[in-house]
Amino acid sequence: MLRNSEAEPEVTEPIVLRHRVLPEFDRLTVYRQHGGYQAFERAVRSRSPEAVIQLVKDSGLRGRGGAGFPTGVKWSFLTPGVFPRYVVANADESEPGTFKDREIIERNPFQFLEGVAICAHAAQANVAYVYCRGEFWDLTSELDRKIAELEGAGLLGDGLFGTDYSLRIYTHLGAGAYICGEETALLESLEGKLGQPRLRPPFPAAEGLYGKPTVVNNVETLANLPLILERGVDWYRSVGTKQSPGTKVFSLSGHVKRPANVELPLGTTFRELIFEHGGGILGDKKIKAILPAGASAPILPAADDVLDSGMDYESVAALGSALGSASIIVLDETVNIAWAEAKITDFFEHESCGKCTPCREGTYWMKHILGRLMTGAARAEDIELLHSVGTGIRGKCLCALGDFAALAVTSGIERFGTDFKVHAVNGQ
Amino acid sequence: MAALAEKYRAEIQSILAKYPPEHKRSAVMPLLFVAQREYGHLDRQAIAEVAALLQLEPTEVGSLIGFYTLFHDRPGPTYRLQVCTDLPCALRGAEEFARELRQELNVSQGEPDTDGQIAVEEVKCLAACDRAPVFQLQEPGGIHYYENQTLETALAVVEELRGRAGSD
Ligand SMILES: Cc1cc2nc3c(=O)[nH]c(=O)nc-3n(C[C@H](O)[C@H](O)[C@H](O)COP(=O)(O)O)c2cc1C
Numbered sequence: 174m175l176r177n178s179e180a181e182p183e184v185t186e187p188i189v190l191r192h193r194v195l196p197e198f199d200r201l202t203v204y205r206q207h208g209g210y211q212a213f214e215r216a217v218r219s220r221s222p223e224a225v226i227q228l229v230k231d232s233g234l235r236g237r238g239g240a241g242f243p244t245g246v247k248w249s250f251l252t253p254g255v256f257p258r259y260v261v262a263n264a265d266e267s268e269p270g271t272f273k274d275r276e277i278i279e280r281n282p283f284q285f286l287e288g289v290a291i292c293a294h295a296a297q298a299n300v301a302y303v304y305c306r307g308e309f310w311d312l313t314s315e316l317d318r319k320i321a322e323l324e325g326a327g328l329l330g331d332g333l334f335g336t337d338y339s340l341r342i343y344t345h346l347g348a349g350a351y352i353c354g355e356e357t358a359l360l361e362s363l364e365g366k367l368g369q370p371r372l373r374p375p376f377p378a379a380e381g382l383y384g385k386p387t388v389v390n391n392v393e394t395l396a397n398l399p400l401i402l403e404r405g406v407d408w409y410r411s412v413g414t415k416q417s418p419g420t421k422v423f424s425l426s427g428h429v430k431r432p433a434n435v436e437l438p439l440g441t442t443f444r445e446l447i448f449e450h451g452g453g454i455l456g457d458k459k460i461k462a463i464l465p466a467g468a469s470a471p472i473l474p475a476a477d478d479v480l481d482s483g484m485d486y487e488s489v490a491a492l493g494s495a496l497g498s499a500s501i502i503v504l505d506e507t508v509n510i511a512w513a514e515a516k517i518t519d520f521f522e523h524e525s526c527g528k529c530t531p532c533r534e535g536t537y538w539m540k541h542i543l544g545r546l547m548t549g550a551a552r553a554e555d556i557e558l559l560h561s562v563g564t565g566i567r568g569k570c571l572c573a574l575g576d577f578a579a580l581a582v583t584s585g586i587e588r589f590g591t592d593f594k595v596h597a598v599n600g601q
Numbered sequence: 602m603a604a605l606a607e608k609y610r611a612e613i614q615s616i617l618a619k620y621p622p623e624h625k626r627s628a629v630m631p632l633l634f635v636a637q638r639e640y641g642h643l644d645r646q647a648i649a650e651v652a653a654l655l656q657l658e659p660t661e662v663g664s665l666i667g668f669y670t671l672f673h674d675r676p677g678p679t680y681r682l683q684v685c686t687d688l689p690c691a692l693r694g695a696e697e698f699a700r701e702l703r704q705e706l707n708v709s710q711g712e713p714d715t716d717g718q719i720a721v722e723e724v725k726c727l728a729a730c731d732r733a734p735v736f737q738l739q740e741p742g743g744i745h746y747y748e749n750q751t752l753e754t755a756l757a758v759v760e761e762l763r764g765r766a767g768s769d
C-alpha cells in the first residue's frame with residue numbers, strides 16, 4: 174500500500190485524539206485557543222454548503238462507522254430543494270471491541286460538536302441530533318452541558334456569526350439495542366418506534382428522519398471535519414493511503430499488554446499496532462487470530478502476511494475480512510476459536526432485531542448448535558450443519574447484521590476447523 | 602392520574618422541545634426514562650401516563666419496553682450491577698470476575714440478593730473494553746460506569762449501595 178513514509182512507522186500528529194497531546198482540550202476556551210470554531214465560523218460566513226461538500230469529497234474522508242463510504246459523496250446525495258433536513262451523529266457505539274467514539278465525546282467534545290455543526294451547515298440543516306447509546310447516560314448529560322455552553326458563547330443558536338443561519342444540537346438517548354447503530358434502525362428509534370432497520374432504498378439522504386433528507390455520520394467521521402476544513406485537502410491526504418486517506422482511531426483490545434485507542438494513519442500494519450503500540454501479547458504468548466472489526470467481520474489467522482498487511486479498507490478486504498469500525502480484537506494461542514465464535518454468535522442472537530426470519534431463526538440455531546458444541550454434546554456432523562445454517566443466512570437479510578453473524582461462524586469453521594472438531598470429537 | 606405530568610412539568614417540556622411538535626412521538630424513550638426513574642419500572646400505569654403525554658396508544662408505547670434492554674416492565678432490584686462479559690472483556694477475565702462477584706454476594710445470575718436490592722447481571726459490550734473488568738450500575742435514576750474493577754473495588758461499591766438502600 175502507499176504509505177506516507179515506507180521507512181519507519183510514522184508518529185503522526187493526531188487529528189481526532191488531539192486531547193492526548195493538548196491538555197484540557199475538553200474546555201471550550203482551550204479548544205478555541207487552538208483555533209476551535211474558526212472552521213465552522215468561516216464556513217457559515219463565507220463557504221457555501223456546496224463548496225464544503227466538494228472539499229470533503231476531495232479530502233477522500235470515508236465514514237468511520239463501519240462501511241467506509243466516502244462522506245462528501247454521501248452528503249451530495251441529499252435530495253435537492255427538500256427541507257427541513259436533518260443531521261444525525263451516530264454515537265450508538267455498541268460493536269464489541271469498539272470504544273473510540275466514547276473517548277472522543279468524553280475528551281474532545283468540542284471538536285466533535287464542531288464537526289456536527291460543519292456537517293449541518295453543509296447539509297443546510299438547522300437541527301442535528303446526537304443519538305447516544307443509553308449506557309452513555311453520564312456522558313450524554315455532560316455533552317448537554319457542553320452544548321449549552323456553546324449556545325451561551327453564541328456558537329450555536331439563532332443568527333450565527335451575524336448571518337441568518339441557525340443551528341440547534343440535541344442529544345437523544347437510546348435504551349440498549351445494538352441494532353440501533355444501523356442508520357435506518359437508528360432513525361426509527363429516534364422517531365420513537367422499535368429500532369428495526371428500514372428497507373432501502375430510499376436511503377436516509379433522500380428520506381431519513383421524519384421522511385426528510387438526512388445525513389447520518391459516525392462520531393469519528395464528524396470529528397475529522399474541523400481540521401480538514403482548516404488545513405485543507407492536501408494536508409489531509411498527506412496522511413494514510415491514496416484510497417483511505419487520513420488517520421483512524423483503532424480500538425485495540427483483547428490479549429495485548431496495552432489495550433487502548435490508538436490513532437494511526439490508515440494503512441499502518443497490524444504488526445505495528447499490536448506489537449509497538451499495544452506492547453505485544455499479554456504474558457508474551459503467541460498471537461493466534463485477529464478480529465479486525467469487532468464481531469462484524471471474518472476472523473483472520475495471525476499469520477505473517479496478515480500482520481504485515483496495512484490496516485486500510487482495501488488491504489483488509491484483500492485478506493478476506495473487513496476493516497469496519499477498526500476494533501481490533503487480539504486472540505492469543507490459548508483461545509479456542511469455536512469458543513470465541515460461540516460468544517460472538519451469542520451476541521448476534523441477542524441483538525438480532527427479529528424483523529427477518531433468516532437472521533432471527535438462523536442466529537438462534539447457530540447459538541444452539543454452538544452451545545451443544547461447547548458443552549461436549551455435539552457430533553462431527555453438527556459442524557457441517559452449523560456451516561450450512563450460516564451459509565443459509567447470507568445475502569437473505571434486510572441489514573448487514575445477519576451477514577455479520579453468518580460470516581463469524583463460517584469464517585471460523587473455514588479458517589480454524591480443528592478448533593471446532595476438538596469439541597465435537599470430545600462429545601462423541 | 603397524571604402524576605408525571607405534574608411532578609416533572611419542566612423536564613417534560615424541555616424534552617418535548619427537542620422535537621418538532623408534529624413528531625412528539627420521538628420523546629417516547631426519554632419520557633420512559635423519566636417514568637422509570639419515578640416508578641422504578643414501567644408498568645401499565647406508567648405506560649398509560651407516557652402514552653397520554655404523547656397522544657399515543659398505550660400498546661404503541663408498551664411494545665418498546667421489551668425491545669430495549671434498559672427498560673424494565675416489572676419490579677426488580679434497585680441496583681443492577683451489569684458486568685460486561687462480551688468477548689474482549691472475557692479475554693481479560695471478566696467471566697471469572699462476574700462469577701466471583703456473584704459467589705461473594707451469594708446470588709445467582711440475574712437474581713437479586715436477599716434484600717431484593719442488588720443483582721449481578723451479565724451484559725454485552727459497554728464500549729469500555731480497554732478497562733476490563735467493567736460494570737455499569739443501572740439504578741432508576743441513571744447509569745454509571747465502574748472500570749478497571751477488582752473483586753475488592755466491586756464489593757466496596759456494593760457496600761456503599763447497601764448503606765444507601767438502608768438509609769432510605
Ligand atoms: C448492525 C449494524 C450496527 C451498526 N452500528 C453502528 C454504530 O454503533 N455506530 C456507527 O457509527 N455506525 C454503525 N453502523 C453503521 C451505520 O449503519 C452507518 O453506516 C454509519 O453510521 C454511517 O456513518 P459513517 O458514514 O460516518 O460511517 C452499524 C451498521 C450495522 C449494519
Ligand code: SF4
Nearest residue numbers: 528529532570572575
Ligand atoms: S438482518 Fe437481523 S438485525 Fe437486520 S433487520 Fe433482519 S432481523 Fe433485524
Ligand code: FES
Nearest residue numbers: 685690727729730
Ligand atoms: S467487551 Fe466489555 S466493554 Fe467491550
